[in-house]
Structures are given as C-alpha cells and as structure tokens.
Amino acid sequence: MAKKEKDIDYKTYLQLPTLLGAQKPISAAHDEMLFVIVHQTYELWFKQVLFEVARVQKLFARKRVADSDLRIISEALARVDAILKHLVRQVDLLETMTPLDFLDFRHVFRSASGFQSMQFRALEISLGLREEDRVSYDGKAYTSYLSKEDQKTIGRLEKGDSLFEQVDKWLARTPFVSMGKFDFWRAYGRAVTAMLKGDRKAAAADKTLTQAARQMTFVRIDNVQKQFDALFDGSAHKKSLWRLSNKAVKAALFIMLYLDQSVLQAPFKILGALMDIDETMTLWRYRHAQMVQRMLGMKMGSGGSSGHDYLVATTEKNRVFKDFFALSTFMIPRSALPQLPAEVKKKMGFRYGSDGE
C-alpha cells in the first residue's frame, strides 16, 4: 500500500525490532552479549562482502568486461578490503573481554563453532579457495564439521566459477601482451637476459668484493636465472608451481610493469585490490588465531595440536591470490624494461587523442 511506504520511519526501515530482538545469550554472564554482538556484526558484514563479490562476479561473467565497468569492479573490491580491515580491528573489541569472563559462558557453545559460519565459507569459495588449499583440522576436512544441508550448499558453491578463475580468464584475454610485431614475452626474455649478464659482469669487476662474496653473488644470479628459465620455458607451469594460467601470468606481469599506460591503470587497480584482500584475509586469520590463544591458551585442541596452531597454519596456506605476490619475483627495474613501441602505446591510449601525439 502506497500509504505505508510513505510513512516509513528509521525503525521500520532498518527492521530494528527484529534486529535488536535477535540477541539470545544463553548464560547469565555479562560478556556473552558482547560475544553475540561481535559475531552478529561479523555476519552482517560478511553479507555485505558477499553482496559486493557477487556484483563483481556478475560483471566478470560477461563475455567481455566493459571498460566502463572496471571502476565499479575495483571500487567494489576496495570496499571489500575496507570492510575486512574493519573486521580485523574488531578483534580488539573481543579482546576487551578477559579469559576468565569468557570461561563464564564458554560452556554454552558445545559443538557450536565459528567453523560453521557458512557465509565465511561462501566467501572463501567465491574468492577461489579450493579444498586442496586448506589445512585440514585433526586430519579431517572442515566440511565434516558441517550439517548435511550445509555440506550440500558448499558443494553447490564449489561448482561455479570462482573470482580467481574469472580473473584468470579475463587476464588471459588481455589484448596488449602481443600486438602486431610486439611480443612482450620475447622482448621481456631478452631484457632479463641482458640485465643478468650485466649483473654478472659488474660482480666480476667489483674489486671491493671478497672472493666469497663474489661467489655468493654469482650463485644468487644463477638462482634468479633458473627461476626465470622455468617461467619462460613453461616448466614452472608444467610442475604446477602456478595456479594462474601461463597466459594470465604474462598479462598480469605486463600490467604490473606498464601500469601507467592509460588502458592498464584500471586493471592494475584491480590486481592491487585482489592482493589487498588476500593480505587482509590472511591478517584476519592471524589476529583470530592470536585471540583464540589469548582466550583459551592450549585448551581447544586435542592430540597435541592446539586450536591456535591450526589457525596459524591456515594463515599462510589458505590463500587464494598468492600468485600475484609471486610475480614480484619476476619484475625488473624500469631502467632494464623493454620500451613499448609508439604504435602499441598509442593503441593503449584514449580515442580523443591525448597521449603519444
């Protein structure tokens, strides 16, 4: 009814009677309310994060991502990161509770556990965390702690393309990596070889180095050469050292090296936002592990492994966008970088004609 819509007030709009009636602490311990509200606000924010990720996934699902949508994508991802950073800080609020106060109501949980947050699992899966990226808990998959129904939901979620996979495909389609006579990969290979040759020569000529130091420098340069070789000859991909496809690796490296070209500015923002999210998710796991240790000491675990140890292990293993960090290994300084041909540069500029003219 029209009338009703017009009369909407703050309380109704925000569903406050429902929202503020949904706190059901079980014990009489004062701090259980804090525990409930901390976790409820987490879940509300997870909903928002999933809402943003879904928007991004919808745009990436198109055959072609419109240039005018790139801002929306990078801003949505930036918002996701801002929210996650907010949630990391929120751990401080839970730590205003003493371990003794926590014990006053800890018994109410029984088998209930943050493990069972379906939204958090959905987030991990949407971003692209795979079963094999996970640390197992007491030798069992995390899904074994879930209800049948939730296991089904997980199964369904895992079927769709994750954000990681979408980004992989989007990167693989980048047109500039090879354009006319310009082949980035070949040019880059030559530049790397020249740079390392120069490094070797400089080390050989450097009289301030001791024999041992010179030798170490050579070893270091050889190692770098081997890493690059494995990248260039595709053997690193054959050995599955990368999760990104070979084409996506090239494109991502290209974007990170020529980030100031007009057409690459937005993609660079997007890659940066994905790395931010990866870092913040990881930080969230870490702060969570610290907090659990503070509250429970070595209590939670059994058979030697504590809850804390498990949680710390997840911080480094349960990561999705690691490959983008690994790319830094393969960057070379601007001074050694191949120049882009003028025609390539021009193609990467705006139509109204500002750059390269």
Add this chain to the structure above:
Amino acid sequence: MAKKEKDIDYKTYLQLPTLLGAQKPISAAHDEMLFVIVHQTYELWFKQVLFEVARVQKLFARKRVADSDLRIISEALARVDAILKHLVRQVDLLETMTPLDFLDFRHVFRSASGFQSMQFRALEISLGLREEDRVSYDGKAYTSYLSKEDQKTIGRLEKGDSLFEQVDKWLARTPFVSMGKFDFWRAYGRAVTAMLKGDRKAAAADKTLTQAARQMTFVRIDNVQKQFDALFDGSAHKKSLWRLSNKAVKAALFIMLYLDQSVLQAPFKILGALMDIDETMTLWRYRHAQMVQRMLGMKMGSGGSSGHDYLVATTEKNRVFKDFFALSTFMIPRSALPQLPAEVKKKMGFRYGSDGE
C-alpha cells in the same frame, strides 16, 4: 528441552536466519544494502554500549561503590569508548559510496532519519545530556521529530539519574579530600597563591622581557588568579559555570593531582574513561557531519541552515563531561603541589602494608 540446548549450532546461537533476513532495501540501487548494513551494525553496537552503560549505572546506583567493582566500571567504560572509536572509523565505510550512488536511493527515506534512532537518544540521555545542552534544529526540539510513543520513552529515560549525576554524587562522597587535619582545598589555595606570586616576581625580574611582554604576562597571571578566585569562593558555581557540584569538582581535581596514590588509581582511570567517551562521541558527531556534507552538500537544510552546519554545531554543544576537561585549567605543576601528610598517604594505601612503611 534439554536435547535441543545441546544441539545448538553457530547459526541458531546467533539467530542468523532472522538476522540475515532483516535487510530490506526498498530501491534497486546496489549501494542501499551498504547503507542498511552500516546502520544496522551501528544499532547493534549501540545496544552493546547501552548494555555496558546500564551495568555501570547499576554499580553506581548502590549506596556505596565497592572498591572491587571499580575495575569493572573502568573496563566497561573503556569498552564503550573502544566500541565508539570503532564506530567512528566505520564512517569511512559509508564514504566508499559516491554521492551519485547515494542519490539513487535517497528518495526512499522520506521522513526517516538518523534523528529517530532511539538507542542513540537513550545513550545521550543515560550519559547525562540534557535538553538544554542540545542545539535545536530549525528552532525545534529534536523530540518534535519523534513519534508520540518515542517521546514518551524519552520522557521516561530523562527521569532516572544519568551517569553524570551518579558520578557527581560518587565524587562528592570521596573521603580523602578532607581528612583529619588535612584540608585539600585550603592547602591547594595556598599553593596556588604562592605559585602565582612566584610567577609575578619572576616576570618582574626577567630582564629579557620587553615592557609590553611583561605587561601581558601580568595580565595573564591576573586572569588565572581570577579564575581560581571564582573557583575558590564558589562564585563560579553560583553563576552555574560548572555542572558538577562544588564537592565533586574538588574531589575530581584531587584525584587528577594525586593520581598515583593507590586508592586513587582506579578513580583516575574512571575519570579518564569518561573524558575519552566524551571526546569520541564528539568526534563521531564531527565525522558524521563531514560525511553528510560530502553526500549532500548543502541540500538537506532549509531556510539557510544546512544539515552540515547543524551537525557541526552539536559537536561542541552536545557534550556531557566538559567539566572534566575544564579541570585542566586548575591544575598546577607537581613541583608547586602541596605534599600529602604521611598519615593521609598511609590511609590511601593498602592494608597489607606496602606504601609509606
């Protein structure tokens, strides 16, 4: 049923189906969800803040505040401040929305407004904000924007003792301000007079000062003397320059000056936490005003006064614990402070006998 209690899981414990079903954006604009969730998490945290304030008020409502409760009080207030600081930072999340995106759904609010947050009003009133401390909006009391029912609730809230009033009474009861032969107020008056006399003498003797600079120094010292006179002779209280009672002012000053005495450490923490809360509430108003200006420019207001101007005005006026800040005016350096007699010091120590022995 016992069985059911045992089987509680994460989802049920946190009432997630209810909680995550309570977002009802009206428009199809993507960012309305953010708007809803930002405000819902605000309201959840307000509930927690009110819960903590209620705990503190209950402890202060006793005829005698137990020493062993002082830690609980100061930690509860510190938690309130930590939550409010978190909410200030949360404004950043709302600002990830562009003004244009806000316009896509702004029309849905009609008369709905944050003005109508009853929990926020309850917080202000519980802390001790009075009708006369408020900036009026368009010449009208804020209650005129509320429903009849909400006006009644406000009326009820205003009847009880606020935290400010409770703290005032608690301070007024502090036993140490006058103990045996020791009268803090008299001793302090003498110390102030001696200090200012010294300052005048030093200025008169200081040959590096120009005549004008010396004159200004004298004027400044006279002003300080006058402020102190008004405090000591009670005329400042007669003119209602203070909201705190005369006795409470004395006790608060005593606590702030002898903060290291064992028995004063906890009360000092409490006063500090109240000042923190006052500062953070004010900062929250300020960030809120900035955000409104960013989203709406000069739109909201009518008749010349914008929403932004109104909100900025509230930051300095709508304050509860201002008096504690004013006390800094009346502090004198430790070197000029009257020494506490040994017997007073001893009485302020622990029974097991560690200090002063």
Add this chain to the structure above:
Amino acid sequence: MAKKEKDIDYKTYLQLPTLLGAQKPISAAHDEMLFVIVHQTYELWFKQVLFEVARVQKLFARKRVADSDLRIISEALARVDAILKHLVRQVDLLETMTPLDFLDFRHVFRSASGFQSMQFRALEISLGLREEDRVSYDGKAYTSYLSKEDQKTIGRLEKGDSLFEQVDKWLARTPFVSMGKFDFWRAYGRAVTAMLKGDRKAAAADKTLTQAARQMTFVRIDNVQKQFDALFDGSAHKKSLWRLSNKAVKAALFIMLYLDQSVLQAPFKILGALMDIDETMTLWRYRHAQMVQRMLGMKMGSGGSSGHDYLVATTEKNRVFKDFFALSTFMIPRSALPQLPAEVKKKMGFRYGSDGE
C-alpha cells in the same frame, strides 16, 4: 668514493646517529621525550607530504597533463591522505600523557608553539589556503607570530600557483563538457527543470501529505530551484559564492556525474582524493583542538577566547576544497541525468576499441 658507497649499512643510510641524537628535552620530566618525538615524527611526515604535493604540482604545472600521469597524481594524493590519517591517529599517542605530566615541562616552551611549524604552513599554502580563508588569532594574522625570515618564506610561497589554482585550470580545460553538438550545461539545465517540475507535480498529487507538509515541500523545491538558477545564470559566481571558476565547476560536476566513462575514471579519483585530503586536514585540526582542551582546559587563551575555541573555529573555516563538497548540492539522480550521445561516449573511450562498439 666507490668503496664507501658499497659499505653503506642501515645506520649510515638512515643517518641514525644524527637522527637519534636530535632529541633535546629541556626539563627532567619523563614525558617531554614523548612530546619531542611526537612532534619530530609529525615534521618528518610533513616533509614527505610536501614532497608528494611538489611532485603533483610539477605534473599539473605542464601545459598539458598527460593521461599516463593521472595515476601518479591520484596515487600521490592518496598517499598524502593516508599519511595525514596516520597523523590524526597519532594524536592518540600524545593523549597517553596526563595533563599533570604535561604541566611538568610545559614551562619550557615559552613562546615556542606549533603555530611556528613552517612545514605545516607551507602545506596549507601549497594546497591553496589563502590569508582570507584563515581564522585570525586574537585579531592578528598568524604571520605576526613568525620570525621575519619565516614571514619572507611565507611571502615567497604565496606567490606561486597553489594546487587549488592548478586544479581549477586543469578542470577548466576538460574537453568533454562541450563537444560537437553536445552542450552539457544546457542539457543539464533542462534535466534539472524537468526533475523539479516532476517533484512539484508529485507533491501536489500526493494525498498522504498534510497541507502544511505539501507547502514545506514546495518551499524546499523552490529553494533548490533558486540554488540551481544562481548556478546556471552565473550570479553565484558573480557573488563569489564559488572559489572555483565557472568552467571548473561545470567540468567537476560533469566528472562527478559521468564518473564511469573510461576517460573520467582517473579525474574522478583525483577529485575524490582532494576531498579526502580536505576532510582529513579538517579532522586533524579537530583532534588537535580536542587534545589541547584536554591538556590545558581553558588555560591557553586570554581575553575570553581559549586556544580550544580558536582551534575549533579553524576546522570549518580554514578549508581549501570546500567547493567540491558543495557540488553534491547540484547532483541529480542517474535516472534524471541526460544521456550522453553515442559519439561523445565513444570519444571518451579507449582507442583499441572496447566501449560503445
């Protein structure tokens, strides 16, 4: 000497002996060290901020700002804002000091004051704060508190183009606002008129409104119309309600309304960063004012006006990029916005041909 360069270590590189030998507290009070280091880190960060602003100003000083430099500009401004936000939070560290501890060394300052921070003044002036934008202190210009030499430096700084002026000129040059047959200003005027007409009609037809409410709605719409009229007929500019030139206002509004067009994404980022900086500078002033009040109460001032009151007054007055906030007043919802002609859209896309095809 080559040898020496090679042997550089952490300590030498960072000039640690110099840096860590430059703290010269005058009193024996413990907390004076904190005071010194808080202010020294402020000044180091101001140096960095000025370094970034200088980079941006150099790029804006060119006859034509290259598209490939826009990322550098917006990232430099974002970094400035990130640093300033860090400095706002740093106020918390100073507040770990009690007012009593501050009194232990406050006397060492004499006439020394943060007022004399030349780097902060240089920052204000580089951004574009003019003498007339400033609140005067005790009726005198802030420069009257500076040494002759510093006054000269200020004079020199004020001669150059500020960032505000550079941005104004850059905006005024934006090519898309009027392109071929498309005249944004005219199209926008028509859209606004149509929208307000629709609003009036809706209000007249809305039977749920009381007569008084309907009347108020009409008044509000009329006010909006007048604001727009003054903008469109240029009278707002004649009355100097804007600091931005008329052309720059148009361009900025255009950018804020069509922010997703590829060519406008970077400019929009830049405008956003300028607003962020303005907000954060203002927040910094506000937190500073709060901190001074906490430490000094009403001490600092003379003649009735306290230091706190002065500082609070500066937060709203001493602002540079206010106009960009005011622009929100003149935005209309996307649904009412004029569609960009296909040819204009195409011109705003990339050369390689992704949008509009």
Add this chain to the structure above:
Amino acid sequence: MAKKEKDIDYKTYLQLPTLLGAQKPISAAHDEMLFVIVHQTYELWFKQVLFEVARVQKLFARKRVADSDLRIISEALARVDAILKHLVRQVDLLETMTPLDFLDFRHVFRSASGFQSMQFRALEISLGLREEDRVSYDGKAYTSYLSKEDQKTIGRLEKGDSLFEQVDKWLARTPFVSMGKFDFWRAYGRAVTAMLKGDRKAAAADKTLTQAARQMTFVRIDNVQKQFDALFDGSAHKKSLWRLSNKAVKAALFIMLYLDQSVLQAPFKILGALMDIDETMTLWRYRHAQMVQRMLGMKMGSGGSSGHDYLVATTEKNRVFKDFFALSTFMIPRSALPQLPAEVKKKMGFRYGSDGE
C-alpha cells in the same frame, strides 16, 4: 645562557634543521624518500619505546616495587603497546609504494638491511628475547650479520636482567598466594579435581551423546587432567615447558583469577599490557613479512628459503611472554573457583576500609 633559553622557538626546540636535513636518498627514484622517512620514524618511535621500557625496568629493579608506581608501570607499558600498534598501521604507508617503484632504488641497499636495526634488537633483548628463542637465518645467528661493534653492544645488553626476568621475580614475591592458613595452590588443586570429576560424571550421564562422543569427551578431560597434573607436581617445570618460575606461574594465575581484588587490579593491568605487547610485536613481524612478500615475491632468499618464510617463522617463535597466554589453559570458571577467606580478602583491600566491612 639564560637569554638563549628564553628565545627558544619551535624549530630550535625540535632541532628541525638537523632532523629535516638527515634524509639522504641515494637514487633519483621518487619513492626512496618515503622509504627513508618510514624507517626514520620507525627508529624515532623505537627510541621512545626503549625510553619507556627503561623507565619500567628501573622501577622493577628496586627491591620492592611501590604500589604507587604500579600505575606508572602499566601506563608506560600501555603506551609502548599503543606506539607499536601505530607502527603496525604504518606498514600500510609503505605499501602505497608499488613493487616496481621499489625496484627503482632497491639496488642502493647492498648489504644494508633492517636486520641491522640495533634499537629493534635492543628492544627484543630488553623485553627478554633470548638467543634460543630466535629463528636462525640461513643457519646463522642474526648477530653474524652485525658489525663487531654492534655485536659487543648486543653482548652487553644481554647481560642485564630483562623485563621478563624482572617480572618473573616480582611475581614470585607476591605475598597473597599463600597467606596464613590459606594456600592457593592446594585449594586450587582441589577445585580442579572436583570440577573435572563433575565433568566426567555429566558426560557419563548425558544420554544425548553417542558412545563415540562420550569417549572423546573422556579423552579430552583426561588430557586436561594430565596438563594440570604436570603443572601441580612440578614436572612441567622440570621439563622446561615453562619459562616462568613455578612461583611466578602460581602468582600470575592467582592474579588472573582474582583480578577484581583491589590489590590485584594494578598487577592484572600489567600482565595484560605485557600480553598486548607480545601480541603486537608478533603482529608487527607478521605485517612486515607480508609487506616483504608483496615487494619482493620470492626474491630475497637463497637456497630455497625465502625472506618471507623466514619472517613468518619468527612471528610464532620469537616471542617473550608466551607463558602468560598458556595460563589461560589452566583457568577454571568462576563458579568452580575456591572462595577467598574473608581475612585474606580484607588484607587485599584498602586501609581506609571500604571492602569486606
């Protein structure tokens, strides 16, 4: 000279010409300045942190820590934590630099490395980090990367009592753990046994449990019993599972369990602050490791181990106050806690007579 002291201005007081002249970037890369200033502000804050820790250590070095000094100690430690948290956030500022921009000047460092920050080493050692607590880097002690002179300084620092050792001794002296007829340890042992017996009984009677679940519960209870046994019979100490002395463990547990007793409120604050510092140092290491990975990928290391892996390993190993976290393992709920006898309670109260009367 008196004259000179009077004329001190802001610039001279803060030694700004020296301070702002101490940035000596070697390359022409724009972002090297940021790198320098980030690290210089780190070092300035480390100086402040060491200054606070030295104050605390001086107070702890006394034969008897005065009750009136406990506030100073806990506030100094809280300030240390606040500064460290600020430094953790500061990592974000360094991350405004792209890896490519870092490569533009990375070559200038040669052997220079944050490894060589003597202040950071001094902080670790003052807090109580021992050689054996450290992860070795490439199989070598970190000191092997230092100059002879710095190695000597480290040697000297390691001789003194660390904060950890001082706190251990201070805790071991706590008088209340055994007082008259009250022996906390014995009473606590009885309470634990009773609690676990109750838990076993409840599990046996709980018909909602499957046989397997019941069995797991028994195993869990047995494990808890074993942990307590090892604590009570001293075998955990014989096996060096604790770094704290047996007496200190008892006292710390006592403080954490009876935290609201007036005399324990300040000690509890101190233990909490030490845990905060431990957590934040660890978080700092973690953020640092993330940042290095982002900038360098897998570059830094050699022989398979990357810089990132080393840094992550330090976060969990290089910890000083772990034992305080482990104590949470041995807490039991308030409801199962032995009641303190009235006379003990009274002794822990204030002399002026407020509690227990």
